[in-house]
């Protein structure tokens with residue numbers, strides 16, 4: 001898809017950076033210069049190894065960063081800059097209403113003394129104004145969509161397995177019908193059948209016109225749900241690709257993204273050697289260079305992300321996608 005034919009962005013993130021100030025003057029560069037657009041009716045999957053900044057990025061969008069964080073850049077949601085909107089606007093008009101979140105640790109977001117039904121009905125009342133039977137039906141419908149079993153609706157959070165808490169969190173996020181959904185590892189703790197069921201429900205949500213930013217380690221789930229994929233490494237987006245090209249032919253262009261796919265058991269099952277860098281001690285040039293088979297002197301400078309939104313890459317030695325050299 002070229003920039004000219006792209007649908008209008010619902011969420012437009014521009015040069016977003018997040019820094020944490022630590023004791024002793026250390027700075028953690030958790031997110032650096034991230035830019036992407038997300039349209040209504042589109043799913044973007046954010047993938048990358050643990051600690052690369054995926055959750056910090058979503059916390060920044062929702063105004064949920066701790067006090068030692070500093071942000072730069074912009075994140076426009078239908079024109080409202082989420083980074084400068086202020087806590088009152090975010091709490092009253094954004095969280096739950098314009099952006100719903102499936103959080104990474106759902107059990108921690110449920111109140112221990114209340115049942116799942118009570119959580120769901122209260123959220124329905126608060127976000128939609130429905131009352132009584134109407135609220136009950138809407139709550140049960142959301143539970144069903146999230147594959148949360150009706151006979152567990154009157155259970156308390158401590159009575160739920162990790163997988164059930166995950167599905168309760170998904171139901172809660174669907175209830176308000178927010179135009180944008182952010183799902184942070186929505187399939188953790190689910191077996192493969194339930195992963196597929198959850199992912200397919202999320203896809204239906206997208207096909208109904210909602211935007212979805214899904215963060216996942218599960219590349220099979222990403223392949224099933226996403227229109228585009230953003231690969232993060234050491235706080236930066238290093239590749240932004242159409243999902244069909246990325247998972248199929250011609251495949252990823254960034255050596256790190258190729259390594260992620262090659263590490264899958266169903267592919268080459270070859271792990272990427274080495275470890276990601278510490279985010280408070282990043283190298284000067286490309287952060288992937290120490291692990292990269294293609295690195296040379298050019299990698300002493302950080303490569304910019306260049307190219308159309310469906311095939312952008314930040315690498316001095318990206319794999320090329322001309323018909324003759326599709327595998328180069």
Ligand SMILES: Nc1ncnc2c1ncn2[C@@H]1O[C@H](COP(=O)(O)OP(=O)(O)OP(=O)(O)O)[C@@H](O)[C@H]1O
Nearest residue numbers: 020028030049050051052053054055056057066279
């Ligand atoms: N409050 C904080 N203070 C300092 N550093 C933080 C803070 N929160 C997160 N970080 C650091 O920011 C980096 C990015 O963390 P983040 O949780 O976004 O990674 P992630 O890609 O979501 O990982 P995972 O997939 O394991 O959730 C990590 O190095 C983490 O230690």
